Amino acid sequence: xxxxxxxxxxxxxxxxxxxxxxxxxxxxxxxxxxxxxxxxxxxxxxxxxxxxxxxxxxxxxxxxxxxxxxxxxxxxxxxxxxxxxxxxxxxxxxxxxxxxxxxxxxxxxxxxxxxxxxxxxxxxxxxxxxxxxxxxxxxxxxxxxxxxxxxxxxxxxxxxxxxxxxxxxxxxxxxxxxxxxxxxxxxxxxxxxxxxxxxxxxxxxxxxxxxxxxxxxxxxxxxxxxxxxxxxxxxxxxxxxxxxxxxxxxxxxxxxxxxxxxxxxxxxxxxxxxxxxxxxxxxxxxxxxxxxxxxxxxxxxxxxxxxxxxxxxxx
Amino acid sequence: xxxxxxxxxxxxxxxxxxxxxxxxxxxxxxxxxxxxxxxxxxxxxxxxxxxxxxxxxxxxxxxxxxxxxxxxxxxxxxxxxxxxxxxxxxx
Numbered sequence: 305x306x307x308x309x310x311x312x313x314x315x316x317x318x319x320x321x322x323x324x325x326x327x328x329x330x331x332x333x334x335x336x337x338x339x340x341x342x343x344x345x346x347x348x349x350x351x352x353x354x355x356x357x358x359x360x361x362x363x364x365x366x367x368x369x370x371x372x373x374x375x376x377x378x379x380x381x382x383x384x385x386x387x388x389x390x391x392x393x394x395x396x397x398x399x400x401x402x403x404x405x406x407x408x409x410x411x412x413x414x415x416x417x418x419x420x421x422x423x424x425x426x427x428x429x430x431x432x433x434x435x436x437x438x439x440x441x442x443x444x445x446x447x448x449x450x451x452x453x454x455x456x457x458x459x460x461x462x463x464x465x466x467x468x469x470x471x472x473x474x475x476x477x478x479x480x481x482x483x484x485x486x487x488x489x490x491x492x493x494x495x496x497x498x499x500x501x502x503x504x505x506x507x508x509x510x511x512x513x514x515x516x517x518x519x520x521x522x523x524x525x526x527x528x529x530x531x532x533x534x535x536x537x538x539x540x541x542x543x544x545x546x547x548x549x550x551x552x553x554x555x556x557x558x559x560x561x562x563x564x565x566x567x568x569x570x571x572x573x574x575x576x577x578x579x580x581x582x583x584x585x586x587x588x589x590x591x592x593x594x595x596x597x598x599x600x601x602x603x604x605x606x607x608x609x610x611x612x613x614x615x616x617x618x619x
Numbered sequence: 620x621x622x623x624x625x626x627x628x629x630x631x632x633x634x635x636x637x638x639x640x641x642x643x644x645x646x647x648x649x650x651x652x653x654x655x656x657x658x659x660x661x662x663x664x665x666x667x668x669x670x671x672x673x674x675x676x677x678x679x680x681x682x683x684x685x686x687x688x689x690x691x692x693x694x695x696x697x698x699x700x701x702x703x704x705x706x707x708x709x710x
Contacts (some may be wrong), residue, residue, distance in 0.1 A: 521675025
C-alpha cells in the first residue's frame with residue numbers, strides 16, 4: 305500500500321483470528337492490531353481527528369502551542385503529527401508512567417510537564433486545565449471531552465470491523481477516555497443488530513485511586529453508559545496473565561491494557577460456549593509491548609511482574 | 620459465608636482503616652445497609668440523597684460494574700466479591 309505521507313497511513317489495521325485462544329469453531333476471537341498504526345498505538349486515530357478538527361475550526365497555525373493531558377499514547381500520536389505540522393506540543397503526564405513513553409515523547413519533540421503520581425490521570429487533567437486557563441492562547445485538544453476522539457472511531461474503526469467481520473457479535477475495548485468504545489460502539493449499534501459492546505477497565509494499585517475525596521473523581525465527558533452492554537474491572541494479575549498468553553499462544557506482543565481487554569473478551573467467549581451460542585468476538589490490541597519492557601511486566605513470575613506494576617499507570 | 624467488600628483508601632476512615640470488610644445482604648442496597656450499621660456514614664458516601672449511586676463512585680460485583688447489573692438492586696449471594704472504587708481518568 306502506498307501513501308503520500310505517514311499521516312495518511314493511519315488506520316485500516318489488520319483483524320487477525322486467534323485459532324489457539326478461541327474456545328471453539330463457533331466461538332471465535334479476533335484481534336484488531338492497532339499497534340500497526342504509525343506511532344504504534346490506537347491513539348493515532350483520535351490524535352489525527354482532533355488535530356484535523358481544530359484546524360478546520362481555525363485554531364491551529366504553525367508555531368501555536370498545543371496542550372494535552374495524557375498518560376502517554378495520545379501524547380506520542382499528537383507529537384508525531386504536531387512535529388510535522390510545526391505545532392509546539394506540551395503533554396501533562398503523571399510521573400508514574402513508563403520511561404519509554406517519556407523518551408518517545410521527547411524524541412518526537414514534545415515537552416513534558418509532570419503531574420503527581422497520586423490521583424493518576426485525574427491530576428494530569430487538573431494540571432492541564434490550570435495551564436490552559438493561565439495560557440489562553442494555547443490550544444487544549446482535551447481527548448476526554450473532544451467529540452473528534454470518538455468520531456475517529458465512528459468513522460474508521462467501526463466500519464473497518466464490519467467490513468472485515470460482518471458476522472461480529474461482540475466488541476471489547478479498553479475504557480480510558482472512552483473514545484474507542486463510544487465511537488466504535490455507536491457505529492456497531494447502528495449497523496449490527498444485537499451487538500454486545502463491552503468495556504474492560506484497568507484496575508490499578510491503590511496509589512492511583514489516592515484522591516483526597518470522592519468529589520475529585522472523574523468521568524470523561526465523552527462517556528455515555530447507554531452505548532455499553534457491560535463493563536468489567538480487570539486487575540493487574542489477570543491483565544499480565546492474558547498479555548503473556550497472547551504472545552505465547554498467538555505470537556502477538558501487546559501492551560498490558562490489551563491483556564485486560566483479552567481477559568474480558570475471553571470471559572464473554574466462555575459465556576457464549578456455556579449457552580451454546582455462536583460468537584465472533586473482536587477486541588482492540590491497543591499497542592505493542594515495547595513501551596512496557598521497563599515495567600518488568602514481561603520478566604520473572606506473574607507475582608514478580610504484578611509487584612513491579614504496583615503504583616504504575618500501566619494502561 | 621459472607622460477602623467481602625473491598626474499600627478504597629479514601630473511605631477507610633469509615634472502616635477503621637480496614638482494606639476489606641464483610642457484610643451480608645441479598646442485594647447491594649441491603650448489603651450497604653448492613654455495612655452502615657457497623658461503619659456508620661459509609662453508605663452516605665456511596666449513595667446520593669436521590670437514592671442512586673454517587674456519580675464518582677463505581678461498585679463492582681465479581682468485577683462487573685453494577686450499573687449494568689441492576690444498580691443498587693443488583694442481587695447478591697454468599698461468596699460474591701464487591702469492590703468499591705472512585706472513578707478516575709484513564710488514557
